[in-house]
Amino acid sequence: MGGLDCLLTQSANHASRQRSDKLSLDIDIIAMIATILKHQGLPEQEIRHSSTLYDEGIGLDSLCVAELSAMLEKTYGRDPYTSKQLPMTVQDIVDFYGGG
Amino acid sequence: MKVVVVSGGSRGLGVKIVESFLERDYRVASCSRLRTKQIVDWEQAFPERFYYQEMDLTDNAACKRFVRNVERTLGDIDILVNNAGMANSSLLALESDESIDQVVDLNLKGAIILSREVSRSMLLRHWGRIIHISSITGQIGFRGLSVYCASKAGLDGFTRALARELGARKITVNAVAPGYLTTEMTGELNQEQILQIVRRTPLGRLGEPEDVIGLIQFLASEQADFITGQVLVVDGGLGC
Numbered sequence: 001m002g003g004l005d006c007l008l009t010q011s012a013n014h015a016s017r018q019r020s021d022k023l024s025l026d027i028d029i030i031a032m033i034a035t036i037l038k039h040q041g042l043p044e045q046e047i048r049h050s051s052t053l054y055d056e057g058i059g060l061d062s063l064c065v066a067e068l069s070a071m072l073e074k075t076y077g078r079d080p081y082t083s084k085q086l087p088m089t090v091q092d093i094v095d096f097y098g099g100g
Numbered sequence: 101m102k103v104v105v106v107s108g109g110s111r112g113l114g115v116k117i118v119e120s121f122l123e124r125d126y127r128v129a130s131c132s133r134l135r136t137k138q139i140v141d142w143e144q145a146f147p148e149r150f151y152y153q154e155m156d157l158t159d160n161a162a163c164k165r166f167v168r169n170v171e172r173t174l175g176d177i178d179i180l181v182n183n184a185g186m187a188n189s190s191l192l193a194l195e196s197d198e199s200i201d202q203v204v205d206l207n208l209k210g211a212i213i214l215s216r217e218v219s220r221s222m223l224l225r226h227w228g229r230i231i232h233i234s235s236i237t238g239q240i241g242f243r244g245l246s247v248y249c250a251s252k253a254g255l256d257g258f259t260r261a262l263a264r265e266l267g268a269r270k271i272t273v274n275a276v277a278p279g280y281l282t283t284e285m286t287g288e289l290n291q292e293q294i295l296q297i298v299r300r301t302p303l304g305r306l307g308e309p310e311d312v313i314g315l316i317q318f319l320a321s322e323q324a325d326f327i328t329g330q331v332l333v334v335d336g337g338l339g340c
């Protein structure tokens with residue numbers, strides 16, 4: 001493979017890896033929220049990127065948020081809540097880790 | 101086997117608390133500013149299940165690093181005993197800013213920061229025990245120890261509030277409030293003061309660290325599942 005072809009292939013691989021990393025980040029975060037809801041005995045619900053995390057959205061209460069914050073920190077080494085941010089939606093959390 | 105953190109395990113009551121958990125096969129972590137011979141002995145005797153770090157608990161960042169190191173070395177923390185504490189004996193009117201900061205930063209803020217760090221992983225496992233070593237003086241006061249008494253009364257309030265926060269995740273938070281114990285901390289008391297305390301104590305003596313251990317072990321056990329938010333006094337009746 002010539003130099004340019006090789007570069008294009010590398011860049012395509014990189015882009016696809018980024019897409020799959022982003023997808024796995026989204027899936028992992030949604031799975032964490034689902035786990036917390038399950039532990040609380042709350043009914044299963046569809047969790048979308050645009051879902052609001054609290055109140056009439058997914059309905060996480062303050063203790064669930066503390067749990068989510070600890071779970072995110074344990075998995076990724078940092079989390080939005082202890083970094084003085086208040087994510088409102090699932091997408092805000094994904095964005096915090098640069099997955100937007 | 102469960103993992104327990106005992107702050108200030110290098111001397112006094114802390115030594116007896118660490119010892120009692122090691123005897124029961126727990127994995128134990130401790131910290132203090134100076135590594136004593138006792139600590140070196142444990143490091144040699146229990147290399148797999150004793151972890152120690154030299155650190156100052158008034159340094160928030162160091163507290164956070166300590167908790168992460170314990171988790172990496174021994175595993176997630178099940179039980180925290182906030183034991184480290186200090187008392188500077190002085191009338192408040194004569195007490196320096198530094199002395200007030202030292203006592204509040206260690207006895208109250210240090211315990212709060214360690215509890216925060218440890219409670220985060222307890223929340224994920226839906227189980228935990230937090231036990232503060234308070235003091236009867238937080239309830240009855242003592243001349244010349246107003247800052248110390250304030251810090252211990254603060255710890256009692258913290259115990260009740262945190263118990264309410266964490267109860268839904270089966271994490272209990274209690275405090276043990278000893279009377280006067282025969283440790284270095286009471287070494288400053290003169291013979292007259294000691295006799296006065298003994299006279300006022302229905303059981304007629306100062307406490308030994310061993311007098312408190314049974315209660316700490318009970319609170320750490322599954323038997324104490326339904327006890328939280330309490331300050332339990334072990335003082336031979338001094339405060340009754």
Ligand SMILES: NC(=O)c1ccc[n+]([C@@H]2O[C@H](COP(=O)([O-])OP(=O)(O)OC[C@H]3O[C@@H](n4cnc5c(N)ncnc54)[C@H](OP(=O)(O)O)[C@@H]3O)[C@@H](O)[C@H]2O)c1
Pocket residue numbers: 107108109110111112113114131132133134135155156157158182183184185186206233234235236277278279280281282283284285286
């Ligand atoms: N003795 C009593 O009569 C009595 C009565 C009621 C309650 N209490 C409470 O029981 C607990 C233990 O008291 P004790 O009599 O065993 O005291 P102690 O003999 O003076 O031991 C205190 C422990 O805390 C550590 N420590 C002190 N400052 C520290 C700091 N800044 N950072 C990290 N570690 C620190 C000490 O090690 P380093 O100095 O090397 O740091 C030592 O391991 C305290 O909370 C005390 O208030 C004691």
